[in-house]
Amino acid sequence: xxxxxxxxxxxxxxxxxxxxxxxxxxxxxxxxxxxxxxxxxxxxxxxxxxxxxxxxxxxxxxxxxxxxxxxxxxxxxxxxxxxxxxxxxxxxxxxxxxxxxxxxxxxxxxxxxxxxxxxxxxxxxxxxxxxxxxxxxxxxxxxxxxxxxxxxxxxxxxxxxxxxxxxxxxxxxxxxxxxxxxxxxxxxxxxxxxxxxxxxxxxxxxxxxxxxxxxxxxxxxxxxxxxxxxxxxxxxxxxxxxxxxxxxxxxxxxxxxxxxxxxxxxxxxxxxxxxxxxxxxxxxxxxxxxxxxxxxxxxxxxxxxxxxxxxxxxxxxxxxxxxxxxxxxxxxxxxxxxxxxxxxxxxxxxxxxxxxxxxxxxxxxxxxxxxxxxxxxxxxxxxxxxxxxxxxxxxxxxxx
Numbered sequence: 001x002x003x004x005x006x007x008x009x010x011x012x013x014x015x016x017x018x019x020x021x022x023x024x025x026x027x028x029x030x031x032x033x034x035x036x037x038x039x040x041x042x043x044x045x046x047x048x049x050x051x052x053x054x055x056x057x058x059x060x061x062x063x064x065x066x067x068x069x070x071x072x073x074x075x076x077x078x079x080x081x082x083x084x085x086x087x088x089x090x091x092x093x094x095x096x097x098x099x100x101x102x103x104x105x106x107x108x109x110x111x112x113x114x115x116x117x118x119x120x121x122x123x124x125x126x127x128x129x130x131x132x133x134x135x136x137x138x139x140x141x142x143x144x145x146x147x148x149x150x151x152x153x154x155x156x157x158x159x160x161x162x163x164x165x166x167x168x169x170x171x172x173x174x175x176x177x178x179x180x181x182x183x184x185x186x187x188x189x190x191x192x193x194x195x196x197x198x199x200x201x202x203x204x205x206x207x208x209x210x211x212x213x214x215x216x217x218x219x220x221x222x223x224x225x226x227x228x229x230x231x232x233x234x235x236x237x238x239x240x241x242x243x244x245x246x247x248x249x250x251x252x253x254x255x256x257x258x259x260x261x262x263x264x265x266x267x268x269x270x271x272x273x274x275x276x277x278x279x280x281x282x283x284x285x286x287x288x289x290x291x292x293x294x295x296x297x298x299x300x301x302x303x304x305x306x307x308x309x310x311x312x313x314x315x316x317x318x319x320x321x322x323x324x325x326x327x328x329x330x331x332x333x334x335x336x337x338x339x340x341x342x343x344x345x346x347x348x349x350x351x352x353x354x355x356x357x358x359x360x361x362x363x364x365x366x367x368x369x370x371x372x373x374x375x376x377x378x379x380x381x382x383x384x385x386x387x388x389x390x391x392x393x394x395x396x397x398x399x400x
Contacts, residue, residue, distance in 0.1 A: 006086035010387045018065035023388040030078035034065040066133035089391030092145040093123040105143040122266045144391045151181025159222045176226040180205045182383040198320035207326030210235045212308035214316045222315045234304040236279030239269035271297045302338045325381045347373030
């Protein structure tokens with residue numbers, strides 16, 4: 001009879017998919033990815049050394065994925081009958097000083113999250129749904145809300161603040177909280193482990209959300225994301241930074257409520273909105289020669305990242321390394337090449353062959369040319385391991 005092990009479930013819900021992972025200590029035992037396939041919701045379960053297992057999830061909506069996680073893990077032998085899950089780690093994206101820290105998701109913490117719902121409807125409603133459904137799938141298992149902006153708490157006050165009266169900022173808790181901290185922290189850890197952590201790093205996290213971050217001596221100094229993940233770069237479906245006066249004109253002109261306007265800027269803009277075709281860069285690249293709107297969307301995306309890199313390099317006072325991570329950053333050699341192509345003035349250049357071969361690498365991969373003054377790397381994003389580590393070591397007392 002095997003000895004029961006205490007295990008951790010990691011939950012990282014996205015807008016188009018749901019991702020879960022099972023950890024024992026630092027070891028990832030299994031991952032489950034739920035997504036749409038035609039009209040059905042399917043799952044893919046992966047375990048080290050084994051062929052991936054796929055199947056229909058039997059769900060009417062993706063938001064109910066958490067209720068199936070335990071059954072799937074048991075069915076495929078990733079979790080034995082005598083093994084128990086001791087904790088769940090859930091990524092939390094919420095604009096507030098409270099959630100710039102990690103918390104046990106007790107009724108008090110959940111109420112804090114509910115109170116913030118009008119400030120970031122898309123992300124917070126997803127987190128609240130996930131908490132409710134995880135409690136059904138894993139009754140009595142404590143949930144740790146792992147902050148995606150905790151790593152950003154090191155930003156100096158002149159970066160953390162908006163140009164509004166400080167008294168108002170304190171009263172209303174309006175600050176540049178920053179996000180993608182889990183991703184950037186995982187990049188830092190991998191570079192440090194490989195003894196490749198220089199003093200000044202620019203990290204381009206390009207995925208469903210997108211940001212450019214500045215790290216100095218391994219500490220986050222600045223990020224393009226601000227009060228919410230909507231600020232900063234143009235993204236697949238998010239507008240990125242936009243004049244608030246233009247937002248109000250849009251809201252009035254379209255006849256939207258404030259919540260509907262939030263939804264519109266998060267889900268109907270960016271690459272999707274400009275192209276009118278898709279928010280998927282692969283689809284836009286495939287048709288850019290024949291569809292002017294697709295070409296325009298891609299040009300705007302590249303320019304937004306280039307401008308951010310220039311801005312962030314100024315904050316750092318120069319750069320020693322550029323890192324690409326996230327789905328687009330790891331998979332799209334074309335977009336990496338286009339972004340770097342206009343940045344030679346910073347002393348960086350790409351090797352076309354190395355760049356072309358670096359498609360979703362499993363380890364740190366250099367794509368810079370020999371002429372490049374500073375290295376350019378592709379680093380796999382690993383938010384799950386960061387969530388698992390924080391969840392496992394989190395020992396603060398429960399909120400009252």
